[in-house]
Amino acid sequence: MAIVGAPFGDNLDVLIAFVALCSAGALLLFYDGTRRVLGDTVALPAALLMAINPAMLWMGGNLMAEAPFVLLTMLALWALAREDESPRFALLAGIAVYLAALTRTAGVVFVVATFGYWVARKRYRRAALFSSVGVLTIGVWLAWTFAQPDPDTRRLYIADLGLRGRDAGLHFVRDMAGRMVPRLKVMLTNYIPTALSVPTVAGTAVDNAGWLAATLALGGAGVVVLWRRWMGVIAFLVPYLLLLLVWRFQAGRFLTPIIPLLLVVVLGGAAWVSDRYVPKARGGLLTALTLLLTGGALVRDVAARRDGSCLLPPQFDRLASLLFRTGAGSAPAGALGARLDRPR
Template sequence: MFWSAVAGLLVLHVAIAWILRQPIGVGNDDAIYLQLSRSLQGLSYREEYLVGAPWHSQYPPGYPMILAMISAILGERLGVILALSALISAGALFLVFDATRRLWSPVLALMVLAVCAVNPSLIQNAGEIATETSYMAFSALALWFSVRKPESKTTIVLAIAAAIFSVLIRSAGVPLLAAFFFAWLIERRFQRAIVFAAATAVFVGSWLAWTVVAPQRERGRSYVADATALIKGRNAKGKAFLLPVRIGRNARAYVLKSLPSKMNLPVISGTLIDNIIWLLVMVACIGLGSWMIWQRQWRLVILYLLLYAGLLVLWSWPIARFLDPILPFVFLALLLGAWGFNRRFLPRFSWAIPIALTAMITVSSLAQLATGIAESRTCDRANPRESACFSAKERAFLNAAQYAKTQTEKSARFVSSKEGAFSYHTGRELVTIATVYHRGAEGIIDRMHSNNVSYVALGTGTGRERVLIDALHRVCDRLEVVQLFPPQAAILRVLPGSQTDQSGQACGVLSRPAQDSSSDPDVPWSKRR
């Protein structure tokens, strides 16, 4: 019965992830990962969708490598990739379940698995091309090896390999490596720590060194560029980059908003008292649970969570999706702490509080997923541009991409704020905004001419696009409207030489107020519009 429940929860997780799977849209990252995987299959790591095919330095090669292996064996089929992603996610949850079962109790392990299996954020990640699921799986694998008994050289090597590869999937996972290193120092296993540090320096250090020396680094698309700006404190908001202010701002955002939302705690919108109660429950239970994990000698997890939290609060701005890969361990701390309080104050009903928490969180998650499943019925994945897979603004941009693919010459070069997505849907080469907007708006048309840019694709609604629009508006007579795609997408042609368009159509398009057409990637599928 017990193992049937475990299998049922894992199957449910995979099934819902498959039902809510997402086609490639305007998110950019998924399209870039796929195109980098194609480059890896050609034994390179270049941005072949950009003019000049520069070497890539934003994302480490681990996840594109996984996609390349899948595509090489099974072909680049989105359905296959997403099905395997859902299975990988289920595997990660099983590893956390098994470690919890070994260290504490099968009942506690089952409750942790239950809240994770139906968590909307984890399910959303499992049904998308994104690094969160694979990083969560390899980091969980590394931590799982650390509790295997008896310890052997093989398990140590496998734990090191999994930890290093997880960071080659996602650079933000560096705290996991630091956790292993410090844990072994605390245990006075100095030789093991030195070997681990050397292996990390070779594999992870070489990648990080490349990101530092890479010639193309753009804020918002390079951790190094973000960190450099962070250190120099160059930001229009000024004091937002002061260390105490930034730490306080990020901590409040994560603790008061992002974490309760990601955990899907059942709160009533517009009320205060239930939010305060849940905050107190969350802080008390996670605090006690963390202490119990430390006492149980799984110090790696606590060191990992502390170092990871430190990175998040120190970073330039809060990024809610960075919480996703650590959610299983946060749920473990929450329910373990609840169990600890229960045994202390209600010893006759030792499971009452954790069972109640599990039930409330699970029901809340299932209610949200039910809405998402109902919405997904209107998504025709065979024809996503004409169905409700995306918002109206996203469909407009995808229709613009389809127009570019079918109605422009194959050699045409474009500028778009979502280079990866636009290239994926069109097969056209792109020139980055940073290339044509070099040192300001002056001369932007001349730089487009020198880079043989023929068209500008608008409609993503991003801040980067707004910068481009503001610059082009000053020279809007040098552009002409090729096609409009309501509500806000458009394709503009860059007029050759010194030609001008006296109709003023392009000026009208460029003067419209900015609207964000992209769905928030941190909002679970059932809440996206």
């Protein structure tokens, strides 16, 4: 964001346009990659659901690093889907993964995943070259981060790990282990269903249990299908989910960058189950699932539109423009935290 904004004086309109273009580019890459691997039968509904997903729409309209991060992630996966066509696509995938890791620290897991992916595919030369470059780029950056004397003051992610002080390593492992089970429960019953926009009925638990069973069954089938046909998706998805299970903080929005991956896994699994067990339905299961998820997403989109909590008032927009043009460092402390949306 800083690199894009610098030539234009951090113009707010330019930055918003950049985020929107990143979001649109990620959608196009996701569709084309899915189409090449699973065909239009899965690619079209997957792209539709990504386009109307409430979290993805929020991402495309907010000045945060999620949109460029998702764009680089989709570029890497798109290139991995085509790496057998030319070594240039493998090079493109490696560059995109490095840029994603430099855009958001969570992307470091994709660096490890890409190395493991090439090892699993017995592309040892690519894995060795990729890791060598990674040590000189991402490795140096991580080493610098660990070496900083005041990570809390600098608000570095390394401070969240709590790896400083006596017996820090032991406490770190113990805390991670303690988070996994409760975090997994929240992930399966709340964060993932919300990310997929599954429709539910208020005040009942039967539909939630049904969606949990369906997500696990179709997701499991999708993992098997994609491991054979688009291994990069699983290589990226699994480490990222594991990171969310053990990370110090939890929030539903942390799933936003991998919503496209969740969609293609579930829809890919639905397509395979439909073709394998109910071939006479001609994709009826996939169609029904797409319609249900579309309805759930649209209901949430309409609710978000009616609820003014996600829309910035005009006076906040004017303040944001002023701060971006004059430099955020000139803003008085707490100015951005003021409740300008509160009615007078």
